[in-house]
Amino acid sequence: MTGELAGQTVVLIGGSAGIGLETARRARAEGAxxxxxxxxxxxxxxxAQEVGTERTAAFDANDHAALAEFFQGLPGPIDHVLVTAGGPHYGPLLEMDAAQVRAALSGHVVLGLELARHAAGRMRPGGTLLLMGGTGGRRVGHGLGIVSAATAALPPFTPLWRWSWRRCGST
Ligand SMILES: NC(=O)c1ccc[n+]([C@@H]2O[C@H](COP(=O)([O-])OP(=O)(O)OC[C@H]3O[C@@H](n4cnc5c(N)ncnc54)[C@H](OP(=O)(O)O)[C@@H]3O)[C@@H](O)[C@H]2O)c1
Structure with missing residues (x-):
């Protein structure tokens, strides 16, 4: 195939719907x-049938053992990873229990670290790891519930993830 991404492999963590699936379509159109x-x-x-790939894996991205096993089991090097899975829970704060609040606040942060840990060693130089935030972090709204706080927590972690990423072996 020809195109901007010919010869490259793109991993979509959350690739069966929404932004991940559309990114998969576009990456395929560019030859990835x-x-x-x-x-x-x-x-x-x-x-998978729609985008024309046989390479899929069903697991919960927040299951760190399954995430590690997925990256270890990839047959060859990869180039780009987009993570749209494991987004925050929208809804009134008082309707969430303590475990849900804990998961909503820490889920993205821990997922970013686990990705740095497990994906970096599989990536070719010049690869990218793209994590999805959201506009909810720019404002606080009653209907948004915890999502504003959970999303606003992400930017300070970006340099820390990058630092962890480099220590794990990626450029
Ligand atoms: N849509 C927007 O306009 C928008 C705007 C800004 C930010 N965002 C954020 O972007 C992210 C993705 O949005 P989207 O609209 O693409 O969502 P979506 O259409 O619901 O797609 C989410 C994808 O991730 C998978 N997924 C969800 N939780 C997962 C988990 N724990 N482990 C593994 N896979 C998981 C889903 O498949 P399964 O359910 O089968 O696992 C699906 O493939 C969300 O965090 C959202 O807050 C969205």
């Missing part, structure tokens, strides 16, 4: 091989 992940295997199979 794509690997799609998500939790629901049926939705994943439909997405």
């Amino acid at each position: 091989q794509v690997v799609l992940t998500g939790r629901d295997p049926d939705r994943l199979a439909l997405a």
Whole structure:
């Protein structure tokens, strides 16, 4: 295939729907091989058929052992990783229990670190790790619930992830 991403492999953590799936479509159109992940295997199979890839893996991105196993099991090097999985929970704060609040506040941060830990060693020089935030971090709104705080917490972690990423072996 020809195109801007010919010869490259793009991994979509959350690639069976939404932004991840559309990115997979566009990466394929630019000649990339794509690997799609998500939790629901049926939705994943439909997405894979649509974009034309046989490379999929069904697991919860917040399951750190499964995430590590996924990267270890990749057959070759990769170039780009986009993470849209594991987004924050929208809804009134008082309707969430303590475990949900804890997960919403820490989920993205821990996922970013685990990705730095496990994806870096599989990436070719010049690769990218793209994590998804959201506009909810720019304002506080009753309907947004905890999502404003959870998203606003991400930017200070970016240099820390980058630092961890480099220590894990990526350029
Ligand atoms: N849509 C927007 O306009 C927008 C704007 C700014 C930011 N965002 C943020 O971008 C992210 C993605 O949005 P989207 O609209 O693309 O969402 P979406 O359409 O719901 O797609 C999410 C994808 O991630 C997978 N996924 C979700 N949780 C997962 C988990 N724990 N482990 C593995 N896979 C998981 C889903 O598949 P399964 O459910 O089968 O796992 C699906 O493939 C969210 O964090 C959202 O807050 C969205």
